[in-house]
Amino acid sequence: MFRFLFLLFILEAFFQQIIYAQNPGEAKVGRIAGKLTDATTQKPVEFASVMVLRPQDSSLVSGALTKEDGQFVIEKIAFGNYIIKIQSIGYETFKKAEINLTAEKPFYILKDVKIVSTATSTEEVIIEGEKRLIQTSIDKKIFNVSQTLVTTGGTAKDVLEQVPSVSVDNEGNISLRGSNNVTIFIDGKPSTLSGSLDNIPSNAIERVELMTNPSAKYDPQGMAGIINIVLKKERKPGYNGNISLNIGSRNKANSSASINYNYGKINLSGMYSFRYSENYSFGSSFRKQYLDDKTFFLNQENDGNTISNTHMAKLGLDYNINSKNSLGFSFTYNYNLRRQDEDLQYKEWIEPGTGFDAYARENFLNDWGNAWDGSLNYTHKFKKEGSEISFNGSVNKSYDVEDRASEWLNTSPRLDYNSRYEQQRTINSNNSIISILQADYVTPSKKENRFESGYKTTFRQFDNDFDGKQYDTIGLIWVDKSRLSNRFIYKEQVHAGYVNYAGKYKKWGYQTGLRAEQTFINTLQVVDDTANNNSYFNLFPSAYLSRKLTESQEMQLSYTRRINRPGLGTLNPFPDYADPLNLRTGNPNLKPENIDAYELGYVMHGKKMTFSSTAYARRTFNQITRLRRIDTQGISITTFSNINNSSSYGLELISTNNWKPWLSTVASANIYRTELTGTVGQKELSRGNFSYIAKISSNIKLPKKTELQLSYNYRGPQIFPQGTMKPMHGLDAAFKAQVLKGKGTLSVTASDVLNTRKFAVTSIDENFEQEFIRKWETRVVFVGFSYRFGNAKPIMQNRKRNAGDENSGGGGDMGF
Structure with missing residues (x-):
């Protein structure tokens, strides 16, 4: 009965939203287009990555590659404020902030975008950007460990040893804040791989999330909380x-x-x-x-x-x-x-x-x-x-x-x-x-x-x-x-x-x-x-x-x-x-x-x-x-x-x-x-x-x-x-x-x-x-x-x- 009530609640919410979504009305999505050229040669730049990012956290919303003529079109973007970032090997990054799509202005055109070749630039360009080391929210801490050098050539256990308040002893036992009653997740869920962390290479790990007091949304198993190991997954165009x-x-x-x-x-x-x-x-x-x-x-x-x-x-x-x-x-x-x-x-x-x-x-x-x-x-x-x-x-x-x-x-x-x-x-x-x-x-x-x-x-x-x-x-x-x-x-x-x-x-x-x-x-x-x-x-x-x-x-x-x-x-x-x-x-x-x-x-x-x-x-x-x-x-x-x-x-x-x-x-x-x-x-x-x-x-x-x-x-x-x-x-x-x-x-x-x-x-x-x-x-x-x-x-x-x-x-x- 307990399971049936929860399932009924979810299905009800689902169908209500679908009915709401099918009401006639104008779709609240827009489009961004433009053309990219080399600032020196004035020639089109092909296969450049064009990314639409959220200004709050720079997370990726959508993206595309420029065509042979340098043009690009990104469609079906929900109304709102965005940042445009354009990147191509051998060029400096182009960044345009305060892009706003509304019902009155659903289309935005970037006219004649010119990017500068790094061969002619006097400014130093740092390849391989670095994420902030620590992020926090109300119920977890996130440690971006992909740039941790001392774990190169190691395993997931070596990575965990570098995370604050996590310890790994010589027998491979993992503890959090002094307690080894901790739940290990791989990509947000229990996995048979969590029992053999020596089999996961360190360079496959993007970040480690610690939830020492996880909310009701997460599994309550584990005295000390949850350690979630997130494997790398690229999404660049x-x-x-x-x-x-x-x-x-x-x-x-x-x-x-x-x-x-x-x-x-x-x-x-x-x-x-x-x-x-x-x-x-x-x-x-x-x-x-x-x-x-x-x-x-x-x-x-x-x-x-x-x-x-x-x-x-x-x-x-x-x-x-x-x-x-x-x-x-x-x-x-x-x-x-x-x-x-x-x-x-x-x-x-x-x-x-x-x-x-x-x-x-x-x-x-x-x-x-x-x-x-x-x-x-x-x-x-x-x-x-x-x-x-x-x-x-x-x-x-x-x-x-x-x-x-x-x-x-x-x-x-x-x-x-x-x-x-x-x-x-x-x-x-x-x-x-x-x-x-x-x-x-x-x-x-x-x-x-x-x-x-x-x-x-x-x-x-x-x-x-x-x-x-x-x-x-x-x-x-x-x-x-x-x-x-x-x-x-x-x-x-x-x-x-x-x-x-x-x-x-x-x-x-x-x-x-x-x-x-x-x-x-x-x-x-x-x-x-x-x-x-x-x-x-x-x-x-x-x-x-x-x-x-x-x-x-x-x-x-x-x-x-x-x-x-x-x-x-x-x-x-x-x-x-x-x-x-x-x-x-x-x-x-x-x-x-x-x-x-x-x-x-x-x-x-x-x-x-x-x-x-x-x-x-x-x-x-x-x-x-x-x-x-x-x-x-x-x-x-x-x-x-x-x-x-x-x-x-x-x-x-x-x-x-x-x-x-x-x-x-x-x-x-x-x-x-x-x-x-x-x-x-x-x-x-x-x-x-x-x-x-x-x-x-x-x-x-x-x-x-x-x-x-x-x-x-x-x-x-x-x-x-x-x-x-x-x-x-x-x-x-x-x-x-x-x-x-x-x-x-x-x-x-x-x-x-x-x-x-x-x-x-x-x-x-x-x-x-x-x-x-x-x-x-x-x-x-x-x-x-x-x-x-x-x-x-x-x-x-x-x-x-x-x-x-x-x-x-x-x-x-x-x-x-």
Whole structure:
């Protein structure tokens, strides 16, 4: 009934608007025409890009290419004010402001437009325009990362490491404002690719959007909010493209190629990337267990090497049927291979006691998989300006197989040879599919108010099949082991609807909304035929209030309610036997976390700097946390449980500065406190600590179109119920030089220059203490070259760069 009412509402609004749109009357569209010539030769300039832009945010409305005689015509442009920008390779940019199309003057003609060749110009032209680094709106921050040099040759995880308040540890875990309960979107929607960010090259990313307190329009999943990774998608008239190649230290390489064609009603884009990498890792663990007046010691050392090979391709098609209707289609495919060899050495002893036991274990992993993501969208714009409805459907599917072989050798002299050796093999196949159907409707209400509503259905299914075998050294065959075999199926349905209303009153802005979700979860442990079903209904209110203090200063206050549903890895009760002395198991009885989030923000925009500060607080109920216990056999078992509550609050500071024409910086700091209260077993828990994340990056423009970038990140210690994660920090550097008249770029990047990034945890409980250290290869050097081509000239701008904030919202189509 709930879904039916929301669907009925949307259909009613849709048909009302269509009826309104079909009323007889004059179409409120105009036309812009003109002719382009060379200012020196007086000859026509053909194939130049003519763009119609909105004056508020310079976003593209329409465009065309000049013909052989230099003439152009752009039709079906809605009445309003516009900017005309004309660009062509080898010429300065022509810009005409204050173009006004009205019912009285629906046609505008640019007579005898002359553009100046850069060969005769005395002014320096900067190829490759740079977007403002940070944009803000009432419910998100946008970081334009396409110009971040230190991530050249890297992946999406390297890009996220440069975004304020986002952290990525050596295990690849992503956290936002100190919480790793964050939702990752790709192009505004859940994707199977979000679980393998190492497969997305950094140069494919246009921007990163942070929604730490997203409105009712967006998914409420994730305690800390949503990180949306937006991939590049060109829309310049004509054709243009880019090819790049990067060679890295210790057998690393990646390359990519992209092309875009925009003509008339069609925009067609394609991208392909390849990545090969060899990485080493090492670590250690030292544990003391107290049992029966004795102390049991376990020391573990491990070394590993990983070889990965990844291919990624993307196709996109946008078709503007007419000025009111448009279609869009995109398809992304990813294929990856991974091989990992790991050597583990164990040593056990007891005090008081004599002697020790020693073990050696070799793990060999072969992993291959593929994922694809297809989406189709349709948008209809009604006659009423700003009123539209959009429909979107997407399917994401992935398949992955891990074939792991292990050899276990007990080297203790007290055992006879036959009991020393053991071989195991496990084949773990993961099959997942995510399907989404959604509709969004928006219409202006009164002068500056806006009403939004929408409906969304999400289906998720994960099938994890784990087949275990043990080698019979007598019969010389592999024997199935039920203890090592398991199949776990997870199905989830989420049906959601939302309404939002936003408006302005004098210097005040406001937005309020409500989202309703019905969730159904079914899990099945196939081996022992154990099913677990759960369903719950939630309401998620949101409210925002802003006050413009001056033309350059604004205050914002917001509240949202969020949820964090347990995932497949935390629910599956089957133990992971990859390391038989350190097991990991899920908990099918976990409840979802519920979060109340509050924010108070301040933003100031200056000519050469911007500054924003946000005080925030989160209250979490039924918090899911990782717990570890040691059994009487000395085996460590890690699982998950709901403790009672947790609270966190902090202050986030972000500043961008243009100190000199050649020097700009971006600095951020996030200082926060986490407090945990609850019960672990029979023990009452109460812990709390302050931590912080600090980042600073600087861009230094050098002579002859060269540039240097330095970036330093520091993350302070973090607590969890049974221990503390130690601090982590690192310095990255990059150098870039433009060559081939600005069409080519040479780059050198070095990550973790000081080789200081590592993952270290101290765990303490009543009967054990443990120190854990893990170090991946983080100091990597890449040398790269990229080349741009096409007849669409890159956007140019003055040398004076504004690294400040833009209060335009930006963002792109994110659905909800």
